[in-house]
Amino acid sequence: MKTHERLQNHLNSYALKYPDAWKQFDDLRQGRGDDLPAWPEWCWCPLAGAYAVIGAHINQSRLPVEYVADVGPLGALAAWRMSRGVFRFDADFFEALWNTPIDGELPIDILFRLPEWCVYIEVPEGQECKLFNDRVLGWFVHLEWDIQEKRPELRFVFDMESGRLFAFPLHLDYAQLQECVFAALAVSHANMPVKELDPALATQVFAEQIGPFLSVLLYLCADAPDITDLHGRKEKPENPLPTKTKRGLKVFAAGSNTSWQVGFRIGAALRGINDRETNSENTEPSGRPHISPRRHIRRAHWHSYWTGPRKGPQQIVLKWLPPTPIGTGDLVTTIHLVQDN
Numbered sequence: 056m057k058t059h060e061r062l063q064n065h066l067n068s069y070a071l072k073y074p075d076a077w078k079q080f081d082d083l084r085q086g087r088g089d090d091l092p093a094w095p096e097w098c099w100c101p102l103a104g105a106y107a108v109i110g111a112h113i114n115q116s117r118l119p120v121e122y123v124a125d126v127g128p129l130g131a132l133a134a135w136r137m138s139r140g141v142f143r144f145d146a147d148f149f150e151a152l153w154n155t156p157i158d159g160e161l162p163i164d165i166l167f168r169l170p171e172w173c174v175y176i177e178v179p180e181g182q183e184c185k186l187f188n189d190r191v192l193g194w195f196v197h198l199e200w201d202i203q204e205k206r207p208e209l210r211f212v213f214d215m216e217s218g219r220l221f222a223f224p225l226h227l228d229y230a231q232l233q234e235c236v237f238a239a240l241a242v243s244h245a246n247m248p249v250k251e252l253d254p255a256l257a258t259q260v261f262a263e264q265i266g267p268f269l270s271v272l273l274y275l276c277a278d279a280p281d282i283t284d285l286h287g288r289k290e291k292p293e294n295p296l297p298t299k300t301k302r303g304l305k306v307f308a309a310g311s312n313t314s315w316q317v318g319f320r321i322g323a324a325l326r327g328i329n330d331r332e333t334n335s336e337n338t339e340p341s342g343r344p345h346i347s348p349r350r351h352i353r354r355a356h357w358h359s360y361w362t363g364p365r366k367g368p369q370q371i372v373l374k375w376l377p378p379t380p381i382g383t384g385d386l387v388t389t390i391h392l393v394q395d396n
Contacts, residue, residue: 058141058177058193059312065220066136069129077308079108080133085305095207098200099137099172102210105130127222131195131212134173139309140292141193142275143285145322146179151377152274152318153184153267155355161232161273164371165359166198166209168276170292173197175214176271186264190216196272199224209235211268223265236266273357274318277373281321285314325377354378 056064070076083104087093094101105126110116118126144152177193178184184191195212209225229235274280282292292315297304355378363369 061192061214062139062141062175062312065128065214066132069125069132072125073108073112073129076108076112076129077133077136079111080104081305081308083107085302092202094200094202095198097167097169097172097198098207099134099197100130101200101202102126102130103202105133124222127210127224128212128220130199131173131197131210131220131222134197135171135175135195136308137173137295137306138171138292139312140171140174140315141312142174142176142282142292142315142317144176144179144271144274144317145319146181147325148318148322149179149182149271151325151355152271152375153182155270155357155375157233157236157266157269157273157357159233159357159359161357161359161373162230162371163207163227163232163235165232165273165276165373166227167207168371168373169196169198170275170282172294174272174275174292176275184267186213186215186221186268189221191268192216194268195220211265213268225265225269232269236269270357273373274375277375281318283316283319285316289313321377328377 080100083091083100087100106118109122109125109129110118113119113122173195174197175193175195178191191213193214195210195214197210199208199210200206201208207227209227211223211225213221213223215221225235226238227235228238275282284290292313295306295309297306356376357373358376359371359373361369362372
């Protein structure tokens, strides 16, 4: 089943299970800061809204266990349907991001640069991504505002080959992203499928599994990402603008999906680097004595820094630095992206 068809099936199945859900979400968003408390703009609707929608459908204020699992997927789908962006990464670039570790100083402020309220990242064909022995076909990501705790969260909803949508929260309790990852994984360990593992080992296992998904997502928050609309209808991904109606300003959901190509120019540059590196390895040495670094590949990594006046508002900048061959003589490894006119 193709991605667009599968995503439409997810929307249809939840709309069938909870018939008035999308209208209820629209009403909740419309009441933000008016009939309801104001929550941050970067959150389409807190998951407390999804909880309330399900509760209203079954006429219960406290959800039974069998309905709790629907809260995360329903909330993600409600936010995603507003823009319906599908982000398709170049396969080689996806793999490079997948293998880039989440370490160093990566402030959580980076995550608030998500281009849409909820994005869907498609796993490229031929890439094997698994979570708890189930193949992942793609995943939704959105920012959540916990009404009770008054804190932001990053919410993943994994689109599994088995057909289920599996939600995973990342609580943004710390300033640095890596700290949040390990803290959230430690707290969530007891509710995860691998319960027979020692807690410390389980946390490590989960970090290894969740980290790559987070690393791929980070590129959508990077400075000047290489993103183009597959059909040329839009310049860049963004949330829909409100429209003036008789009842005031209202944001309408997108009528169809928008496919975004991500990192295709970077992927081509990476393939060029790999080809030159292969050719360099096959070249006979000149025999001239010299001292040079041992040939190796410097791993890809994330780099962030703040820009702006010292005493004024500053903005976080995130850049992905590609894997770099070291000790390869005159091999050029810098990737330059030229903006189209």
